[in-house]
Amino acid sequence: MLKIIYMTTMLIPTILMLKPKMLHLTTTAYAFLLALISLSFLEPSSNTHLYLDFTSAPLFVLSYWLLPMTMMASQHAMTKEPMQRQRALLVTLTLLQLFISLTFSAYSLTLMYIMFEATLIPTLVLITRWGQQAERLTAGTYFMLYTLTTSMPLLTMILFLNNTSNTPTLFMQTAQQVSQWTELMLWLACLAAFLAKMPIYGLHLWLPKAHVEAPIAGSMVLAAILLKLGGYGIIRMMQTLPTTKTDMFLPFIVLALWGATLANLTCLQQTDLKSLIAYSSISHMGLVIAAITIQTQWSLSGAMALMIAHGFTSSALFCLANTTYERTKTRIMVLTRGFHNILPMVTTWWLLTNLMNIATPPSMNFTSELLIASSLFNWCPTTVIIFGLSMLITASYSLHMFLSTQMGTSPLNTHTTPTHSREHLLMTLHTIPLILISLKPELVL
Known part of the structure; x- marks a missing residue:
């Protein structure tokens, strides 16, 4: 386990010492090597300090799989920057990956909390230093305030x-019996931090801002991995805190499902492409929250599968949005029309990714949403109404996004550069795992 952590750490001095000509080639190759090595951890191994189990291993591998892709996606934008800034971006991405991998492989609550909070710093640097718009400092402030405010009760709880167990709390040991009110406070303190990170509807305002202002690498990491830290944290807490009845979670389940539908409705009125994809993340995470809090085997399997599937899908959507942005220099959907006449291969990728976002078989999204739908229906048959409505609106906004970015005639008379093989490789590496995992879902379930 420590081998891959050391290798990730040693990527930082490598980036700082490489010759400028070799920088992107070597770091991307190194990151791909790390991604391939991380695949061996899908069979969880354990040691006394860092360990992976069936909950953390798939997310750990997902984070390593996306590291080379964030580097590849940033290449075009980075080539115009001075060499120092190129190195700084790659170091920030590697540092973020290091903190994420340590969060997923932490053995005690204290280490998980420290690394969970440490991921804030590189993400904030990415948003504020490489963000594309004037409001990036506001977005960074929102991001910090929401996350830090809600994580203070979590620190107190840990x-x-x-103190009650006189040792650092390990995930496998259940907290000792406490009074009913203390138990309630422990649960609320824990849920606040992770629900704001997911985010649940109501604590979600930082997410669209952070996504819109962040560079492509920041958007990919935010959507694919940092949102999953919330879901992972809730699953871990359920192993540690005293077991409680599902009735206590009823307000959260209702808010998550209703919030998912409201986020989907918000998607229909978005004009900014990145903002639309960010709101779609909120709706998918709402389903994950509802599934985790029901606490049945099927719902937990569905939540894990949806986290992995959403990680690939939303990251792919951000890559496609970036491909459009690099050519039109705008993210307003009305101004990016007519791409299917100019770049038909990109239109194919758009269609494929949108179909996965809708959760059509045989993608992993379909498997996960089927598991979540059946477990929600078993828990309370009424939820099928909200779930069905949510699915209908998801299909509507996905098709709206596809049609409004690809069809029609382009209002811009700018010269469009053809797509690079780098962009096609990026999309292939997103879609192939999604289809392949659906053939062997026990890797992530």
């Missing part, structure tokens, strides 16, 4: 648990 200290309380450490």
Whole structure:
């Protein structure tokens, strides 16, 4: 386990010492090597300090799989920057990956909390230093305030648990019996931090801002991995905190499902492409929250599968949005019409990714949403109405996004450069795992 952590750490001095001509080639090759090595961890191994189990291993591998892709996606934008800034971006991405991998492989609550909070710093640097718009400082402030405010109760809770057990709380040990009110406070403190990170509807305002202002690498990491830290944290807490009845989670389940439908409706009125994809993430994470809080085997399997599937799908959508942005210099959907006449291969990728976002078989999204739908229906048959409505609106906004970015005639008379093989490789590496995992879903379930 420590081998891959050391290798990731050593990528930082490598980036700083490489010759400028070799920088992108070597770092991307190194990151691909790390991604291939990480695949061996899908068979979870354990040691006393860092360990992976069936919950953290798929997310750990997903984070390593996306590291080379974030580097590849940033290449075009980075070539115009001075060499120092190129190195700084690659170091920030590697540092973020290091903190994420340590969060997923943490053995105790304290280490997980420290690394969970440490991921804030590189993400904030990415948004504020490489963001594309004037409002990036506001987005960074929103991001910090929401995350730090809600994580303070989590820190208090972890200290309380450490004091009651006189040792750093491990995930496998259940907290000792406490009074009913203390138990309620522990649960609320824990849920606040992770629900804001997911984010649940109501604590979601930082997400569209952060996504819109972040560079492509920041958007990919945010959507694919950082949102999953919330879901992973809730699953871990359920192993540690005293078990409680599902009735306590009823407000959260209702808010998550209703919030997912409201986020989907918000998607229909978005004009900014990145903002639309960000709101679609909120709706998918709402389903994950509802599934995790039901606490049945099927719902947890569905939540894990949807987290992995959404990681690939939303990252692919951001890559496609970036491909359009690099050519038109705008993210307003009305101004990016008519691409299917100029770049038909990109239109094919758009169609494929949107179909996966709708959750059509045989993609992983379909498997996960089927598991979640059946577990929600078993828990309460009424939820099928909200779930069905949510699915209908998801299909509507996905088709609206596809038609409004590809069809019609382009209002811009700018010269469009053809697509690079780098962009096609990027999309292939997103879609192939999604289709292949659906053939062997026990890797992530």
